[in-house]
Amino acid sequence: MAFVATAAKKSSIVRGIKRPSTPYLLLLPGLAWLAFFFIYPLINLASTSTQTPTDSGEIGSYVQTFRFANYIDAISGARDQFARSIVYALIATLLALAISYPLAYAIAFKSGKWKNLLLVLVVAPFFTSFLLRTIAWKQILGNEGPVVTVLRWLHILSPQTGLTASAFAVVTGMTYNFLPFMTLPLYASLERIDPRTLEAAGDLYANAITTFRKVTFPLSLPGVVAGTLLTFIPAAGDYINATLLGNPKTKMIGNVIESRFFEIVDYPTAAALSFLLMAAILILVMVYVRRAGTDELV
Amino acid sequence: MVDVAASTKGDLKLSNLTKAFADFKAVDDLSLVIPEGSFFALLGPSGCGKTTTLRMIAGLEEPTSGKIAIGNTDITYAKPYSRPVNTVFQNYALFPHLTIFENVAFGLRRRGIKDVTEAVTKVLALVELGHLAQRKPVQLSGGQQQRIAVARAIVNRPALLLLDEPLGALDLKLRRQMQIELKWIQTEVGLTFVHVTHDQEEAMTMADTIAVMNEGRIEQMGTPVELYESPRTVFVANFLGQSNLVKGTVVGNDGSDLQVSVHGNKISVPASRNFAKDNSEKSVLIGIRPEKISIEHAEPNSLGGGVITDISFVGVSTQFQIQMPWGQELSVFEQNDGGASHLQKGDTVTLSWKPSFTFALDGTSDVDAGTSVNPDEL
Numbered sequence: 001m002a003f004v005a006t007a008a009k010k011s012s013i014v015r016g017i018k019r020p021s022t023p024y025l026l027l028l029p030g031l032a033w034l035a036f037f038f039i040y041p042l043i044n045l046a047s048t049s050t051q052t053p054t055d056s057g058e059i060g061s062y063v064q065t066f067r068f069a070n071y072i073d074a075i076s077g078a079r080d081q082f083a084r085s086i087v088y089a090l091i092a093t094l095l096a097l098a099i100s101y102p103l104a105y106a107i108a109f110k111s112g113k114w115k116n117l118l119l120v121l122v123v124a125p126f127f128t129s130f131l132l133r134t135i136a137w138k139q140i141l142g143n144e145g146p147v148v149t150v151l152r153w154l155h156i157l158s159p160q161t162g163l164t165a166s167a168f169a170v171v172t173g174m175t176y177n178f179l180p181f182m183t184l185p186l187y188a189s190l191e192r193i194d195p196r197t198l199e200a201a202g203d204l205y206a207n208a209i210t211t212f213r214k215v216t217f218p219l220s221l222p223g224v225v226a227g228t229l230l231t232f233i234p235a236a237g238d239y240i241n242a243t244l245l246g247n248p249k250t251k252m253i254g255n256v257i258e259s260r261f262f263e264i265v266d267y268p269t270a271a272a273l274s275f276l277l278m279a280a281i282l283i284l285v286m287v288y289v290r291r292a293g294t295d296e297l298v
Numbered sequence: 299m300v301d302v303a304a305s306t307k308g309d310l311k312l313s314n315l316t317k318a319f320a321d322f323k324a325v326d327d328l329s330l331v332i333p334e335g336s337f338f339a340l341l342g343p344s345g346c347g348k349t350t351t352l353r354m355i356a357g358l359e360e361p362t363s364g365k366i367a368i369g370n371t372d373i374t375y376a377k378p379y380s381r382p383v384n385t386v387f388q389n390y391a392l393f394p395h396l397t398i399f400e401n402v403a404f405g406l407r408r409r410g411i412k413d414v415t416e417a418v419t420k421v422l423a424l425v426e427l428g429h430l431a432q433r434k435p436v437q438l439s440g441g442q443q444q445r446i447a448v449a450r451a452i453v454n455r456p457a458l459l460l461l462d463e464p465l466g467a468l469d470l471k472l473r474r475q476m477q478i479e480l481k482w483i484q485t486e487v488g489l490t491f492v493h494v495t496h497d498q499e500e501a502m503t504m505a506d507t508i509a510v511m512n513e514g515r516i517e518q519m520g521t522p523v524e525l526y527e528s529p530r531t532v533f534v535a536n537f538l539g540q541s542n543l544v545k546g547t548v549v550g551n552d553g554s555d556l557q558v559s560v561h562g563n564k565i566s567v568p569a570s571r572n573f574a575k576d577n578s579e580k581s582v583l584i585g586i587r588p589e590k591i592s593i594e595h596a597e598p599n600s601l602g603g604g605v606i607t608d609i610s611f612v613g614v615s616t617q618f619q620i621q622m623p624w625g626q627e628l629s630v631f632e633q634n635d636g637g638a639s640h641l642q643k644g645d646t647v648t649l650s651w652k653p654s655f656t657f658a659l660d661g662t663s664d665v666d667a668g669t670s671v672n673p674d675e676l
Contacts, residue, residue, distance in 0.1 A: 196391035199358055202378040203385045204405035204450070214404075218395045 049271035066267075068181045074272040078256045085253040085279070088167070088242075089235035092174035096231050097224065098180040099175070103218075104186035104223070109195070122183050130177065136245045137173045138164055141245075165247040173241035181230040189223025190216075225292045233281055253277055307455050308369020309334050310355070310490065315364035317350050324350040326514035328364070332492060332507075334457075338485050339493045339505035343537070343668075347514040348494045352460050355492065356385050368457050379408070384451035385460040389467060390443045392435040393542035398422070398446055405454040421453040424483065439448040441472045448584065452487055461493040465500060477503045498538045502526070510534050512668070519600045524585075532575040534658055535585050536668035540627045542591070543583045543665050544601075546658075552576040556658060560584055565599045565656065572658040581661030589627040590655040593647050594620070594637050604628065606643050620647065 050070055051062035074084065107118045125133055141163040150271055151157040163169055193216065201211040239254025246252075253273060258268035305534075309412060310332040317325040332338045340348040353359035355366060357378035365372045373381050382397035384405065392401050393575045402421060403414040411417075422428040425445040435443055444464060451459055464480070465473045481504045483666040484491045495501050501508050502522040509519040510533070518525060532543060546565060550557035556567040565584055574582050608619035616638060618630040630649060632638040641647070 179299075194389070194391060196387050196389060199378070200385070200387055200391040200393070202406070203356060204454070205379045206404075207377070207379050207410035210408060215393060215395075219393075221395075221535055276585070 039073035045271045051268045071272045074269045093232045095175040100182040110192035169245035173245045178231040182227040186223040189220045306371045311367045313365040316416040317361045329393040337491045339501035339508045341501040346511040382457040384456040386447045386464045388463045390447040421449045425449045532663045533668035546552035546584045566653045567656045567658045574660045585657045591630045597650040602648040
């Protein structure tokens with residue numbers, strides 16, 4: 001009996017020692033980071049979004065008046081840019097998917113010993129600045145550049161028309177800039193597919209196209225979902241591509257927020273627009289993930 | 299699409315099949331006929347070419363030369379999806395995104411069969427997993443996945459079912475159970491099964507006919523009993539079970555029996571069991587299975603002066619290691635029926651056996667061929 005009691009005591013002590021929540025301690029830095037750099041600014045931003053100018057009329061000085069009509073003012077002033085952002089981001093995402101899928105497929109299944117080199121090449125653009133890479137597209141699509149020269153020679157473009165400062169250039173830049181975010185998750189999910197399941201499909205009377213439709217593509221869906229989200233979300237809020245490659249008629253919501261914050265110093269409208277963009281993306285993403293039914297997959 | 303499975307029937311014929319990779323021949327001029335409806339095993343150590351042979355039959359690998367035919371239909375270069383052949387893959391290769399039902403229905407649907415419910419339900423009942431139809435493969439145990447892999451293949455009624463080490467991933471007990479079950483399924487559906495394995499016990503339990511492969515060639519083909527009792531090469535003698543092989547010299551041949559001198563002892567071998575390639579050769583290897591040797595009973599063939607160096611008790615039998623006067627260690631398995639229970643390490647004994655159990659092999663071959671198979675490589 002005494003032995004049992006000691007044993008019980010001992011185990012409770014052991015548990016007592018193990019409890020001091022190492023996992024929670026390990027979480028602490030991350031949580032602190034989130035609190036300071038995400039939650040606090042978010043609350044701050046929410047608070048700013050309902051402020052109105054002070055009576056003194058001093059530029060950049062606002063007081064909290066809980067004016068929710070700020071949101072209506074904000075959206076009515078930027079409806080076009082808002083819609084454009086979503087459309088451009090969608091097109092860029094679809095283009096990136098169309099370009100990345102064959103690339104990721106080739107790297108995952110056909111590259112052999114070149115696999116690692118190709119993966120490095122996919123990531124390599126990150127070694128140069130985002131701005132520089134975008135400016136480079138100005139040159140590539142410029143009137144003296146290779147694309148226009150070839151297209152004019154083929155009489156697809158008339159000698160008067162160019163490609164820069166257009167919606168085409170903006171979407172091209174976005175597609176290019178976010179391509180690795182599409183390729184890497186696609187590669188990761190394709191690479192996980194056991195090649196024997198593909199052999200099994202062939203063995204069970206599926207030709208190459210059917211095997212892709214019924215086995216490869218469904219198994220790569222988690223990568224498709226991750227890649228499209230990682231491309232669409234930053235693309236929708238991007239303003240660098242529109243600034244450097246676009247014209248006044250290709251302004252996106254990011255440009256509006258940027259000019260509200262830094263040029264007009266209209267903090268409440270900028271904050272309201274930021275929130276609206278966040279809400280729009282969240283709703284789109286939720287509908288999309290629901291539709292794709294990724295929880296059904298592995 | 300044409301219903302390939304129904305239109306092609308008959309024996310599987312491999313003629314001079316060769317598969318060469320960059321610097322070696324995985325399969326070397328292989329010819330064999332597998333009769334329709336039989337359970338055939340390709341047995342051999344890893345790297346012997348058995349899996350390459352199977353993959354060529356499945357269409358996953360293209361032969362360098364030679365021909366593959368089912369009945370009179372040449373399928374050597376047919377695409378995998380147009381062959382009346384289905385495979386049970388080593389790791390089952392079930393489709394993780396589909397339910398068990400859809401996994402099994404996959405082949406039927408690809409062949410444009412509209413109503414698959416009856417066939418799928420029937421085959422799931424055959425493997426006794428009908429209640430799991432709506433589960434996903436990850437929710438099944440290894441043994442259950444294995445049975446689904448078999449069901450997914452046989453539901454198509456292929457002319458030929460290929461099994462690539464199908465039980466390799468299962469634990470020993472489950473493996474024994476699945477061996478019996480697979481054999482039963484084969485009898486039930488009457489399809490030709492071609493089974494690739496490195497496990498000689500598995501091959502012997504299930505197959506009607508076994509082809510033992512080594513270095514891309516068939517060493518010997520026959521029923522399990524033939525291969526075990528009358529191995530024709532050292533490789534087969536060592537790879538299937540254990541053999542004691544002792545060098546000897548032919549000293550006489552009266553037509554019905556061969557007289558062999560083994561380190562001074564006279565051993566007789568039935569002439570019909572002399573498998574040495576060249577009969578004029580004087581040097582032969584005398585072979586005898588460990589369980590055929592008796593320590594206690596005096597039989598006509600005997601070797602004296604052995605010293606017991608090791609005794610291990612394995613339940614149904616006791617295994618003795620006996621060092622002979624010429625230094626070689628021989629194995630003897632004695633039934634645990636009380637006869638040999640008094641024997642101890644260090645005892646000097648005489649080994650004897652019936653001449654009819656003896657076989658003779660080519661004296662020039664390597665005595666260790668087929669023995670030093672590292673289980674980790676398999």
